[in-house]
Amino acid sequence: MVTLTIDGVEVTVERGTTILEAAQQAGIRIPTLCHDKRLIPYGSCRLCMVEVTARGRTRTMPACFNPARDGMEVATHTENLIYSRKMQLMLLLRSHPLLCPSCDAAGDCQLQNLVHEYEVGEPPFARESRYFHVDNESHFIRHNMNLCIRCGMCVRICDEVQGQRELSFVNRGMECEVSTDFGRPLDCEFCGQCASVCPVGAITSKWLVGTGRQFELKKTDTTCAFCSLGCRLTLGEKNDKIVYVDSPHAGPNEGSLCVKGRYGWPYVYAEQRLTKPLIRKDGSLREVDWNEALAFVANGLMKVKNATGGSSLGAIGSARLTNEEAYVFNRFVRTVMETANLDHAGGHAYRPLTDAFGPALGYPASPNSVRELRDADVVVLFGADITETHPIAKNEVIAANGRRKARPIIVDSIQTKLTERMGSLFLQVRPGTEYVIANAMLKWIIDGDMVDKKALDLRANGFDELTASLAEYTVENAARITGVSAHLIAEAAKVYAEAGNAAIVLASGMNRVGNTVELAQAAVNLALVTGRIGKRSSGVHLLSEKANSQGALDMGLAPDLLPGFHRIEDEAARAKFSEVWDGAIPESKGLSAREMLDNAESGELRGLYVVGENPVDSYPDRGRVEKALSSLEFLVVQDMFMTSTAKVAHAVLPVASFAEKSGTYTSTDRRVQRLTRAIKNTSAKSDLELFTALAAMMGKPSLTYAGSEQIMEEIARLVEVYAGISYGRLGTQGLVWPCVDPDDQGKELLYEGGFPIGKAHLVPAPTLPEPSDDGLPMYLIPAVLKFHSGSMSERSSSLLEVCPPGTAEMNAKDLKALGLKEGDTVKITSGNGASVQVAAKWSRRAVEGSVIVPYHFSALKLNTFTKWDQPVVKVKVEKV
């Protein structure tokens, strides 16, 4: 710690803190035009100059650049400094067009604000006009380099934070400006980070052009509803309509957003939004009023229940429900529908991964949090293309790689943005064999005696069984099965074992091949054996798929669970819940999503209530799903859109979007954060309102809440890890569970001091698989694109504009061998006869022998290819 005085105020800060940060901590503002805490200090604007007196000498220096030292006396606003800042501002104004009245940034422009603050008048020198390029062609973002003050923040954020390096300073001297190569329009991540960081109006988001100014907007802070990272969003509304989205710098994501978070919201206003409930009359879905629809649904469900009992009903929830909604849905299903048959996300996606974590370590959740990745020295990504699935988590790896020379080790069947980084190792595996690599690395580390014995003895059981189970996992065998050279596997193991901070990243996705419990077990074993569990910036990072995947699990949207990971078979837990829930809870485990569909086909399950999920488009084996759903006597779908599943339902209830409701989401870091209602003028009801309305009609009027806050109070009473959480405590940073009492600040890092289950368990590896080959030439890789996520993004005009549906990405060699050009239509056929036609696209991320097709687009029906038990699909590709 060092202590210094700034403008007479004494501050004590950590060593390495800059003078600027120290001043911020002391509440003293130093003006800056080229500083952002996410960026490496650059020192180009010199506005942050301060006078520093140390050892009797006074010097001026930039505050953003120089570390605070013991005994320094800092003056931030002396007469000289103010004079000099005025002069600097005048110099900036000399060639900056004074078109402020028509500039989109006016009122939010740092230059304008400082000119005002420092009362800068007419400069004593002639103005000068220069002409630079203006780009109106790019999606979402507009460049007008005439306004640029050359602070370099856009170039740096695109490079240091995004790792995209789309922008650069070009030309020299007076001609210098920011540009892409050859001034072409942007072809990048479209994260808009450059626009959000630009202190002036040189780079802006196009939404605001002619729409409104920042200060005219009504702002609401909420949480992003796309992926599981839970970035904080600020929704800006004008005339009750969202026109702009940004992110508060104080949030856990430090103001960074990806393209979906920043520009993906227009689906909220999509024409396809359902506004009125529909029920099936004479074979077709007709719009009716709410009372009729709710009565229809209540009667339909009651009819089945009265005839054949609650066990012939099933319910499928979603990882997009808020915690409160998921909790109430659980109560509704268990005590009103009186069935244990409850699941979400097809029961696979995130569940298999957490199924490995819970028994092995204690909590079915990620032990580490994403922000720690920036301090890792090695990051092993098993089948985790986080650039596409969790863009902001990728930024942490970019930061580690750029600043600490951290080495990314990518074990995947596609190339990713990270494979191109300096120092990376790319282990290109056959789809679905990531866990074989993990086990081979494990064996190599154990054989090479590189295990952390002390940590092992103290903290884990089952080492001998694990070692025995790994006998066959030699690097040579692994090489044969995965297609990666034995040498490379050994090198990856060595790099991982020897690193200081070594983190493993796993990312779940509903149709991601290799997303298995075996992989998660192997990853946990690797981390345990090398003593990395319970360490910051090490351990295992588990990235769930959807905004509330973790919360859905916490709230027990599973056949075997009650909220708080209590088993439904556990009598004491049942008693506790049934008292509060005012109803008996089924005593044994229900059917999983997959079993529900099987039973629907055989007629044992007769009614299904689907909330926020679209099994027809997103579950494997589309044909079976369609058949199962069409056998149902009564299917209710609750969704924002007329999805393929809604189309075959007997009743469809429209619901509110994330911007129209309140509640909380739990991010993949276990961070519980608020969702705050921004849009008030909506005809849709929240899922919550629907559950309570239906409960009343189905004879359980006691299922009612005054609002989401009251539900969270109940959750806190019943779910141990949420015990300390209440709305009043959820600020911009939220709270990370376990948070067990109202004074608990939460725990970002689990297992630092030990395991709740005593010692961790090492789970033996499965027997070595044999490579199977069904003779077809190429692997089909169902992939994720950062621009999309499914039924929401598919209806987001903005995201469709940058990334229209349906292309098959292939390697240049494969394209050539098949005689294809970019844009040619290809037919992809699998062994079971299913086929789709899409346009071919050259792509660097496709490796030879594979074709990548995004699975977000319902029109492609990619799930006609996939099977529940056979995630790896081989196909034939031919020109049409």
Added chain:
Amino acid sequence: MEERDAILKKKREADRVIITPDELEQLDPVIEKYYGNPGYLIPALKEAQEIFGYLPQEVQYKLAVGLNIPASHVYGVVTFYSFFTIQPRGRHVIRLCLGTACYVKGAKEILEIVQREVGIDVGQTSDDGRFTLEAVRCLGACGLAPVFLVGENTHGNVIPGQTVKILDGYQ
């Protein structure tokens, strides 16, 4: 809004010059030498320019991939150093001195004559590929002002009216 853009917008010239894939293969040895090594961008660019005479888009993109540098940064470096050029050079490079001595003795008129007669501005190359015009500051031959070089040949004490005749000597 549109109007405002129109005022501010200066149309960016298309910098694209086609270079065939066969020609591009000449770059392979350079890439092999510096493969994956971003630190050697400048020598790689210099060697590439020696091969092609200039650094068009295709060459820059190929170097970017080969040396593992973002294309925007390659372009940034190319446009930073006056030594590098994106436009092909003419067969004869005119380097006209615009230093003080030359300027007062008529370099301005010479410049205007070249602009008018050859049809190129400073930094440009004539359509027929004959001349590239560059402006320089004081060649250190003020005694001969006004001076220009065509290739390696120095022309001093030029009477502006003779400019065209001198240039006629270079085909």
